[in-house]
Each structure stands twice: as C-alpha cells, then as structure tokens.
Amino acid sequence: MRLLAVHAHPDDESSKGAATTARYAAEGVEVLVVTCTGGERGDILNPSFGPGPDGVEAMRELRRGEMAAAARALGVRQQWLGFVDSGLPQGDPLPPLPEGCFGLVPLEEAAAPLVELVREFRPHVITTYDPSGGYPHPDHVMCHRVAFEAFHAAGDPDRYRREGGSAPWSPLKLYYNHDFSxxxxxxxxxxxxxxxxxxxxxxxxxxxxxxxxxxREVTTRVDAAAFYPQRDAALVAHATQIDPDGFFFAIPRDLEVDVWPYEEYELAESRVPTTLPEDDLFAGVRGGAGGAA
Known part of the structure; x- marks a missing residue:
C-alpha cells in the first residue's frame, strides 16, 4: 500500500493527518509527504525562537532542516514540489501576491510535477485539503487544486505527456483532511x-x-492516538512555527486521547467500492488490484 499526503508548506504535514501517516508508516505502508512550497515567507510564530533569518533564501534553508526532522519523527519520506511560498496577504484591500509565487502559477504548470510524482510513486490513496484550503491561504487553495488535478490527470495517457516520464497511474481514493473541524x-x-x-x-x-x-461531511475516522507522540515530535521539529508552550500543546494528551483518539477525513472520490463510515483510508483497496491505467 502507498499513501501520498499533499501539503502546502512545511509544518502542515505535522498539524494535519500526522498521526495517521505515522501509524501507516509504522504498519509498513509506503508514505510520501509532498510539500508544495518551501514556506519561505512564513512568519516566526514561536516567540521563544528569537529573531528569524534575513530573506526568503535563508528562511527556506531553515525550514528545510525543520522538515527533515519532522519527517524523521513521523517515519515518512518527504519530497519538495519546488514552488515558492505566496505568503498570507493581509489588509483591506488585500495586496497582490508576490510575482512568481505558488498561488499565481498556472494550474497545469503547477500540477505537472505532482502528476509525474504520482505516476512515479503510484499511490493508492491521496490526501490533501478541501476546496477552501481549510482556511483561505492562497497556497492551501492552490494545494487543493493541484492535488485534485493530479488525482484526475495522472491516469490519463493523453495528459501531461513527458518524454521519458513514468507510465500513467490512477490513484484509487482521494481524501480531504479534517483536523481543524x-x-x-x-x-x-x-x-x-x-x-x-x-x-x-x-x-x-x-x-x-x-x-x-x-x-463538511466526515466519512472516515482513523484511530491514531497511539501515534500522537510522533505527531507532537514532528510539530516541535518546526521550531519557527510551533510554540511548545502554545496552542497545539494546550490540551492535556491523556484528555485528548480519551475524547478524540482519531483523525478525521472526508472521502472526496473513490474508484473502488467502499462502505461508509470507514476506519481505514485503504478500505476497499487492500487485497485489490493496483491503479494502473
């Protein structure tokens, strides 16, 4: 089994579906996290971190190191899509997005590297954000659009042709994360x-x-409480973004395990029969054929 989790920035993989990916990786599923941007324009959100680096290049390198540590904590592989963080525009009216950022890249150009990655990795399941992006950050909205496009296009031999590229592959299920419901x-x-x-x-x-x-509709609950420690270690790895004394750690873990021992998903599309509600992202997939075109 192979799972592809598509996220907008480094740290998103640790705050959305992290315990699920850690659980599946521990069970032997091949898990690949794709990060669309380098998080170059992210603010320093941890007050104990101190001043951040100067410039987007330095911030990119810093966040690459954090991402590597988070991936190790979760036991997953990670790959960059290579686009530049759009930043979160603020003001009324909102300022224009920076030239060349992920949010302004034409859809087919933005989706092309993910389509090729899907064909190369051949995931059975893809997870990403719902059409709203979960919240109105331009990179989160674009992340949804790119993942949605790749889910539908990767199996079509007439789309995104590339000389020497991998053979078409159709993933079997597409899910949206619901961690902040x-x-x-x-x-x-x-x-x-x-x-x-x-x-x-x-x-x-x-x-x-x-x-x-x-x-939004919840179709699938994955029991992941046993992997909250891995999730928390991955969160802490993103030291520029996560305050260990802040929001993400304000709920006592024993209380969280008692009342919310799972991570929730919305099954957006399935190419295999399944029965709702589910407790496994691979329901209907295990024991079946692959997703080759």
Missing part, C-alpha cells in the same frame, strides 16, 4: 471545561464566525 474544536473545548481547565478555544468556539463555518 469545528466538531473537534468544540469537543476538546467542552472536555477542557468539564475537567475544570481553561480551554484555549473559548473565544474561537463562541465567536459568530465559528458558528457560521459549515461542517
């Missing part, structure tokens, strides 16, 4: 309150904007 946030928030602890999610859960977020 409001259901999960509310469940953890209420568990913290029930335990007499201060929840880090209070303002978020009670905000009008949170109440208006539509809940």
């Amino acid at each position: 409001m259901n999960r946030i509310r469940t953890l928030h209420e568990a913290m309150q029930g335990a007499g602890l201060e929840s880090p999610f209070g303002d978020w859960v009670e905000s009008r904007s949170a109440r208006e977020i539509p809940e």
Whole structure:
C-alpha cells in the first residue's frame, strides 16, 4: 500500500493527518509527504525562537532542516514540489501576491510535477485539503487544486505527456483532511471545561464566525492516538512555527486521547467500492488490484 499526503508548506504535514501517516508508516505502508512550497515567507510564530533569518533564501534553508526532522519523527519520506511560498496577504484591500509565487502559477504548470510524482510513486490513496484550503491561504487553495488535478490527470495517457516520464497511474481514493473541524474544536473545548481547565478555544468556539463555518461531511475516522507522540515530535521539529508552550500543546494528551483518539477525513472520490463510515483510508483497496491505467 502507498499513501501520498499533499501539503502546502512545511509544518502542515505535522498539524494535519500526522498521526495517521505515522501509524501507516509504522504498519509498513509506503508514505510520501509532498510539500508544495518551501514556506519561505512564513512568519516566526514561536516567540521563544528569537529573531528569524534575513530573506526568503535563508528562511527556506531553515525550514528545510525543520522538515527533515519532522519527517524523521513521523517515519515518512518527504519530497519538495519546488514552488515558492505566496505568503498570507493581509489588509483591506488585500495586496497582490508576490510575482512568481505558488498561488499565481498556472494550474497545469503547477500540477505537472505532482502528476509525474504520482505516476512515479503510484499511490493508492491521496490526501490533501478541501476546496477552501481549510482556511483561505492562497497556497492551501492552490494545494487543493493541484492535488485534485493530479488525482484526475495522472491516469490519463493523453495528459501531461513527458518524454521519458513514468507510465500513467490512477490513484484509487482521494481524501480531504479534517483536523481543524469545528466538531473537534468544540469537543476538546467542552472536555477542557468539564475537567475544570481553561480551554484555549473559548473565544474561537463562541465567536459568530465559528458558528457560521459549515461542517463538511466526515466519512472516515482513523484511530491514531497511539501515534500522537510522533505527531507532537514532528510539530516541535518546526521550531519557527510551533510554540511548545502554545496552542497545539494546550490540551492535556491523556484528555485528548480519551475524547478524540482519531483523525478525521472526508472521502472526496473513490474508484473502488467502499462502505461508509470507514476506519481505514485503504478500505476497499487492500487485497485489490493496483491503479494502473
């Protein structure tokens, strides 16, 4: 079995589906994380890190080192797609995206290297973000578009032809990550309150904007609590982004395991029969044929 997890920036693989990938890797599944950009325009989000490097090149190298450490913690392989971080535009009106960034690359140009990677790696399952990107970062939205395109195009011999390229391959299932669903946030928030602890999610859960977020369908829950330590080690590896005393570590792990011992997904498309709900991303795939065109 082979699993391809497509993410926008280094650190996304550690905050979205990380325990799942660690579990499958430990079980012998070939897991490859694809990172679309180098995270060059990311801010330093860990106040204990200190000042960051000067310039996008230095930040790229720093985050490459963090990504390598995170991949080791999860026990997965990782590969860069090679595009440049778009940054998160802020202001009203929003400023234009930087020239040459991932968010401005034409879709077929952005998808071409991922299509070739799919044909080379031959994953049975691909995971990525829903069409909203999970939140409106241009790279997350583009990540969805690129992964969606690759899922549909990689098996078509008439598309993305490249001399000397790999043979077409059709992945069998496409999933969207649901790690930041409001259901999960509310469940953890209420568990913290029930335990007499201060929840880090209070303002978020009670905000009008949170109440208006539509809940996407959850089709698949993967039991991954045994691999939360690997997930946490991968998060900490991204020292520029993750405060070990901050948001991601505010929930006691024993409480989290009791009330939310899984990671959730939405089955977007399947080329094999499966029965919902699922507890395995490879449901309907195991024991079946490959996805060759």
